């Protein structure tokens with residue numbers, strides 16, 4: 001009998017989100033906020049009466065389901081506060097889900113503008129530490145070091161790589177973060193607005209690198225407010241609005257609807 005589950009060219013799932021809800025809890029919104037009694041109350045009443053204890057719930061993602069496959073580059077779009085970064089963090093395993101499940105193949109890496117590099121250490125040290133944190137060996141880092149520095153362009157205007165990160169402009173720091181993260185072939189790479197921070201020529205290089213990463217069989221998620229970046233990089237788009245998945249489909253189809261939505265004067 002034919003085995004229908006293993007056809008040639010079968011698409012391999014890398015991330016599965018199944019009915020995902022994500023809720024933030026914000027402390028200190030009730031009466032007596034910040035006081036020791038309020039804090040004690042929160043501990044004692046935990047779970048039973050969050051509201052009475054001054055805990056506000058922010059329901060950031062609601063019942064979102066999708067399946068991402070190997071080789072796909074998926075854009076996440078939506079107006080401010082629609083839940084894009086929250087969803088990305090949950091896929092990276094940095095936020096718990098309230099309901100539903102997220103399954104991933106391999107360890108997803110979140111590459112955000114806020115990725116933790118040490119401000120007091122030099123760019124050079126950060127390249128080494130960042131590489132180690134991603135699971136690269138010392139030998140691998142040594143081998144890739146020059147490539148990372150060249151890609152970042154940090155040394156184009158002088159020997160900045162041997163200066164502490166705090167002396168870098170925000171664009172330079174973002175470029176170094178992206179370069180470190182992009183040095184490794186990731187199973188699932190999550191990019192949050194990183195492309196928007198560099199200048200145009202760096203954005204071009206990053207887009208190229210994302211395309212390369214895709215070729216190496218990974219899956220890339222890109223959160224961006226630049227429809228152009230999404231068009232240039234992604235073949236599929238998830239559109240979130242108020243935490244709900246409004247559309248999931250080919251880039252052009254989804255962007256067409258999204259552009260109509262954002263152009264309308266009374267969209268909320």
Ligand SMILES: Nc1ncnc2c1ncn2[C@@H]1O[C@H](COP(=O)(O)OP(=O)(O)OP(=O)(O)O)[C@@H](O)[C@H]1O
Nearest residue numbers: 024026058060078079080081082083084085086087
């Ligand atoms: N740490 C937090 N605590 C409480 N609420 C939060 C927290 N982070 C985000 N939120 C809320 O969750 C919702 C979704 O935020 P999120 O940052 O995921 O949106 P976004 O689509 O990435 O927005 P933007 O395009 O502005 O970056 C918003 O209502 C926001 O206020």
